[in-house]
Amino acid sequence: MKKVTINSVAQYAGVSKKTVSRVLNNEPNVSPATREKVLKVFKELDYRPNPIARGLARNKSFIIGCLYDNPSKSYITRVQSGALEACHKHNYNLLIHPCELRGEALIDNIDQLLTTSRLDGLVLTPPFSDSRELIEFLKQKNINYALVASAIQDDDSISVCSNDEQGAFELTEHLIALGHTDIAFIKGHPDHSATENRFNGYKRALEQHQIPLQERLVAEGNFSYHSGADSAKAILDLTPRPSAVFASNDYMAAAVLKLATQRQLRVPEDLSIAGFDNAPIARHIWPGLTTIAQPVEEMTRQAVEQLILQISEPQDTVYQCVLEARLITRESTAANH
Amino acid sequence: MKKVTINSVAQYAGVSKKTVSRVLNNEPNVSPATREKVLKVFKELDYRPNPIARGLARNKSFIIGCLYDNPSKSYITRVQSGALEACHKHNYNLLIHPCELRGEALIDNIDQLLTTSRLDGLVLTPPFSDSRELIEFLKQKNINYALVASAIQDDDSISVCSNDEQGAFELTEHLIALGHTDIAFIKGHPDHSATENRFNGYKRALEQHQIPLQERLVAEGNFSYHSGADSAKAILDLTPRPSAVFASNDYMAAAVLKLATQRQLRVPEDLSIAGFDNAPIARHIWPGLTTIAQPVEEMTRQAVEQLILQISEPQDTVYQCVLEARLITRESTAANH
DNA sequence: CTGAAAGCGCTTACAG
DNA sequence: CTGAAAGCGCTTACAG
Numbered sequence: 001m002k003k004v005t006i007n008s009v010a011q012y013a014g015v016s017k018k019t020v021s022r023v024l025n026n027e028p029n030v031s032p033a034t035r036e037k038v039l040k041v042f043k044e045l046d047y048r049p050n051p052i053a054r055g056l057a058r059n060k061s062f063i064i065g066c067l068y069d070n071p072s073k074s075y076i077t078r079v080q081s082g083a084l085e086a087c088h089k090h091n092y093n094l095l096i097h098p099c100e101l102r103g104e105a106l107i108d109n110i111d112q113l114l115t116t117s118r119l120d121g122l123v124l125t126p127p128f129s130d131s132r133e134l135i136e137f138l139k140q141k142n143i144n145y146a147l148v149a150s151a152i153q154d155d156d157s158i159s160v161c162s163n164d165e166q167g168a169f170e171l172t173e174h175l176i177a178l179g180h181t182d183i184a185f186i187k188g189h190p191d192h193s194a195t196e197n198r199f200n201g202y203k204r205a206l207e208q209h210q211i212p213l214q215e216r217l218v219a220e221g222n223f224s225y226h227s228g229a230d231s232a233k234a235i236l237d238l239t240p241r242p243s244a245v246f247a248s249n250d251y252m253a254a255a256v257l258k259l260a261t262q263r264q265l266r267v268p269e270d271l272s273i274a275g276f277d278n279a280p281i282a283r284h285i286w287p288g289l290t291t292i293a294q295p296v297e298e299m300t301r302q303a304v305e306q307l308i309l310q311i312s313e314p315q316d317t318v319y320q321c322v323l324e325a326r327l328i329t330r331e332s333t334a335a336n337h
Numbered sequence: 338m339k340k341v342t343i344n345s346v347a348q349y350a351g352v353s354k355k356t357v358s359r360v361l362n363n364e365p366n367v368s369p370a371t372r373e374k375v376l377k378v379f380k381e382l383d384y385r386p387n388p389i390a391r392g393l394a395r396n397k398s399f400i401i402g403c404l405y406d407n408p409s410k411s412y413i414t415r416v417q418s419g420a421l422e423a424c425h426k427h428n429y430n431l432l433i434h435p436c437e438l439r440g441e442a443l444i445d446n447i448d449q450l451l452t453t454s455r456l457d458g459l460v461l462t463p464p465f466s467d468s469r470e471l472i473e474f475l476k477q478k479n480i481n482y483a484l485v486a487s488a489i490q491d492d493d494s495i496s497v498c499s500n501d502e503q504g505a506f507e508l509t510e511h512l513i514a515l516g517h518t519d520i521a522f523i524k525g526h527p528d529h530s531a532t533e534n535r536f537n538g539y540k541r542a543l544e545q546h547q548i549p550l551q552e553r554l555v556a557e558g559n560f561s562y563h564s565g566a567d568s569a570k571a572i573l574d575l576t577p578r579p580s581a582v583f584a585s586n587d588y589m590a591a592a593v594l595k596l597a598t599q600r601q602l603r604v605p606e607d608l609s610i611a612g613f614d615n616a617p618i619a620r621h622i623w624p625g626l627t628t629i630a631q632p633v634e635e636m637t638r639q640a641v642e643q644l645i646l647q648i649s650e651p652q653d654t655v656y657q658c659v660l661e662a663r664l665i666t667r668e669s670t671a672a673n674h
Numbered sequence: 675c676t677g678a679a680a681g682c683g684c685t686t687a688c689a690g
Numbered sequence: 691c692t693g694a695a696a697g698c699g700c701t702t703a704c705a706g
Contacts (some may be wrong), residue, residue, distance in 0.1 A: 005683055016693045021685065025706055048452045052398060053683030055389045056698050063430075073617065077410040080433065093400075093454060095430050096417065115385045118429060120350065225621055251621070258623040284562055284588070285622055286595040342699055353677045358701065366675055392697030393682050 004045045024049055060311075061118040064304060065095045067110075068125045071224040072251060074279045077311050079148070081084045082300030084256060095119065101127045103190055107137050114143060121307045123144060123300065125192035126162075129159075146307035148299050151193030158310060159320045160303040164194050164276075167292035167325030168201025171246060171274055174290070174327060176209050179336035180272060182217065182246040186231045186256070188248035189222040198248045198276060198328045217242055221252050228252025232259040242270065243336045250275035250282045253289050256331065266332035278328055287331030288312040350378040361386055397648075398455040401433045401641060404447075405462045408561040409588060412633060416485070416561045419637030427645045432456065438464045438528055446472050451480060458482060458644045460637065464528035466496075483644035485636050488530030495519045496657045497640040497645060501531050501613075504629035504662030505538025508583060508611055511627070511664060513546050516673035517581040517609060519554065523568045523593070525585035526559040535613060536584045539594075554579055558589050565589025569596040580609065580673045587612035587619045590626050594669065605671035614664055616617050624668030632660050 006024075010017040015034060022030050023038045029114050030038075041047070055061050080096065087094045097107055113119065121144035123133055129150035135157065138145045144196055146158040175183050187201050188195035201219075206213055216238065218229035219273060228247060230257050235245055241282035253275030257267055265271050267287055275282055278293035306319040343361075347354040352371060359367050360375045367375075378384070379672070382407035389586045392398050403420050407413055409626050417433065424431045432454060436446055442447075465471055466487035472494065476607055482496040512520050520660035525532035543550050553575065556568035565584055569592050572582055584590035589614030602608050604624055612619055641657040 003683095016681075017684080018686095019691090020695055023693090033691060034691085048477065050393075050455065051453065052389055052392045052455055053698090056387075056393050056700085057683075059687040059698070061389060073410045073414040076414055081435070084433070084435070085680075091453070093432050096421070096433060098418070098421070111683090116388065116428070117388065118389055176595045225617070254621050259621040280562070281618060282619060284591050284595065284618060305680055340699095344699075354700080355677055355702095356675090362701090368675060371675080387699055390682090391701075393684085394699080394701040396682070548689090 003005075004047045006049070007275060009038070009041050009045060009047050009325075012045060013038050014056075035189050036100045050153045055118070057253070061120055062091065062119060063093045063119050064307065065113060065117065065119040066125070067097050067098050067099065067122060067128045069099060069101050069127060070125065070281060071222075072249065072277070072309070074281075075277065075294070079300045082297035083123060083304045085297070086301045086304035087309065089305070090312075092120070094307060095180050101131060106131075106134065110134065110137070111141075116139070121149060123304050123307060124151065125300070126194060127189065129193065130193045144307060144311050146303040146310075148303045149194065149294075151197060153242050156318055157320075158303060158306045158318050160306070160323065161321075162199035162299060162323045162325045163293045164292075164325060165201040165204070167276065167294070167327070168198040169205045170327045171203075171276070171290070171292055172202045172205035173209070174329065175244045175246065175272060175274065175333060176205060176211065178244075178272065178333060181211050181336075182214070182240070182244070184217040184219065184235045184238075184240035184242040184245040186219045186221040186228060186245065186247040186252050188252075192223070193273075195248060198252040202246060221248060223252065225251040227311055229256030229259065232256040236260065236263060236265070241271075244274070244333070245271065246274045248276055249275050250279040250291055251291055253332075254281050254285055257287075257289070268332055270337070272283050272333040274333055283327075290329045290331075290333040292325045292328075293328050294325050341384045341570075343386070344373070346378050346382060349382060352376050353407045361580050367671055376478045380563075385536065392455070395488075398457055399428065399447070400432050400433050400454065401644065402450060402454065402459045403462070404434050404436065404459060404465045406436060406438050406464060407462065408559075408615060409586065409614070411618075412614065415633040416637045419634035420460055422634070423443045423638045423641035423645065426642070427649075429457070438468060443468075443471065447471065447474070448478075451478070456480075456554060457602070457648050460485060460641050460644060461487065462637070463531060463607060464483060464526065465530065467530045469565055481644055483640040483647075485640045486531060486631075488534060491656055494657075495640060495643045495655050497636045497643075498658075499631045499636060499660045501534035501631075501662060502538040502541070503630075504613065504631070504664070505535040505583075506542045507631055507664045508627070510540035510546075510614070511666065512581045512583065512609060512611065512670060513542060513548065515603045515609065517579075518548050518673075519551070519577070519579040520548075521556065521572045521579040521582040522552040522573075523556045523558040523565060523572070523582065523584040523589050525589075529560070530606050532585060538585060558585060560589065562588040562592050565592030566596060568591040573597065573600060573602070578608075581611070582608065583611045585613055587614050587626055588617040590628070590669075591618050591622055594624075594626070601630050605669055609670040609673070615661040619665075620668070627666045627668075627670040628665075629662045630665050631662050636660060650668050 006017045069201040125148045149161045159226040221227040275289045282289035343354045347357045462485045466484040486498045558564040558642035612626045612628040
């Protein structure tokens with residue numbers, strides 16, 4: 001079987017290839033009859049336009065790049081699945097590009113990626129979505145991009161995030177309602193805006209309930225399981241020991257749970273533990289982790305959807321949206337006695 | 338700044354664009370002096386060939402597709418990272434395509450993918466790498482592909498797998514050496530060849546140590562955490578209860594651990610538990626899971642590397658390789674008393 | 675060793 | 691409403 005191209009379609013339908021092109025792209029100025037005829041030939045010949053030829057002519061690749069540097073595999077797969085959904089809907093493809101924010105020459109790396117792969121746009125996930133330097137570079141290069149879970153306030157950046165501060169606030173209030181006042185907190189990676197937002201939510205809840213913030217209860221993590229284990233050790237060694245630990249993500253919370261269990265502490269009777277993200281591990285361990293569910297797929301889906309819209313027809317005002325995070329209580333938190 | 342194309346390079350270097358093309362592709366028949374000169378202009382102008390134009394002329398896309406349908410996020414990310422490494426090395430890109438083996442019209446789905454995205458090759462991970470139907474289709478369509486972790490014996494398929502049978506054998510022997518004879522086994526998904534291989538390793542070890550296989554100890558899982566939870570319930574309800582459980586992957590093993598802990602069984606004192614894969618969860622829970630480490634990244638890396646080689650210069654004989662799996666003992670297994 | 679011509683399968687800009 | 695021409699940035703096939 002030979003290849004079906006715009007030429008074979010044109011010949012078979014008895015029209016010029018420009019006309020075929022017009023119906024292909026849903027352009028006006030084709031009589032209903034001709035349009036009908038060409039459409040029929042598409043079906044008969046099972047014609048599928050060659051995206052590469054299209055790309056060359058229009059100087060487009062129909063490829064969106066997705067940047068990430070995140071220790072959480074589940075976060076990455078969720079990001080990918082949201083991005084893929086939006087891409088497929090509009091006949092785009094997704095190119096995944098894991099790289100390091102702190103790696104030498106990030107800008108060079110991205111520049112290389114852009115010129116080598118001719119991406120039509122970029123979706124930035126944390127911590128890239130919080131990098132002003134990168135965003136400035138993209139603006140200057142005139143590359144379309146969308147920000148996922150970014151704290152950057154910028155009128156001309158497409159941005160979809162969730163309300164981390166509020167989520168952390170609610171989780172902390174949940175612990176306070178259970179009678180906890182000595183609530184340890186494990187921070188995330190300083191490059192992520194989520195780190196500050198979640199910490200702020202924690203502080204606001206304490207403040208609102210007139211519980212003084214204790215610096216000794218705050219540990220510096222970086223979202224990795226390993227950093228959670230280090231922080232867990234520091235926290236469980238404290239005297240007096242706090243009655244609850246709120247870790248900035250579920251991996252770190254799982255590390256706290258592991259150490260607590262190793263030390264024969266009963267969770268939640270002796271120690272309440274909470275995480276953030278609602279990663280699979282939160283329900284795969286016992287006791288299950290109380291946590292905050294973030295709509296990661298949905299954020300990414302919307303971001304990519306808007307990015308593609310922006311690429312095909314540039315908008316004056318840009319889409320920005322804050323989605324809700326929601327508290328999920330499981331067995332790892334209970335009343336303090 | 339204007340675009341740097343083969344034309345600008347040719348003009349600047351004072352040669353024809355064919356000559357530029359020759360040095361670009363490392364073709365012979367260019368005098369060392371001209372080659373040198375053109376290479377210098379590449380640098381000066383920071384020339385990067387447009388892969389889309391190249392693709393159109395050569396009828397190539399420089400894109401490899403990666404097919405997967407796997408409940409394990411960590412498996413997927415490992416597959417991706419191995420595949421990306423090989424792709425980047427040869428200036429290819431990776432297109433990820435999650436889809437369902439059992440979904441209606443898999444072949445149609447793949448056909449669509451192939452013609453729409455003009456992939457140069459496909460890397461198949463389980464369960465696709467075990468689908469004869471899909472492989473036949475690809476052969477007939479003349480699409481290059483490589484198989485990861487496939488059990489299919491086929492002289493003309495590139496294939497990289499690891500020795501699951503041997504891994505399961507060693508793990509079972511490890512349990513036997515600890516004094517266990519009543520060892521429950523949770524199978525994986527029937528569409529994956531790993532399921533049979535791992536079960537065979539388990540049976541071979543029992544046999545070699547003259548321990549009769551007890552059907553009542555064998556549960557049907559499907560690699561998902563959820564199926565592990567169901568199997569765990571069935572197994573822990575048995576009387577007499579086995580002293581050890583070997584789950585075909587770590588997620589299912591984690592589910593067994595969760596239920597055992599809920600039921601106040603001490604692991605490993607009352608029950609030894611082992612998994613397979615060495616997924617992150619195996620070390621994120623307490624007690625850590627004894628398991629078999631598979632070189633997933635390396636398998637995929639090699640498979641994609643060979644696939645790209647095959648694409649660029651078709652080989653007569655095809656690469657096939659079996660990598661070693663290796664036992665990792667952690668706290669979840671101990672002597673039976 | 676080097677290059678002019680034609681072509682990959684589309685689209686853009688223009689003319690009718 | 692329709693189409694002939696030129697072009698996107700490369701490569702292939704051929705001639706010298």
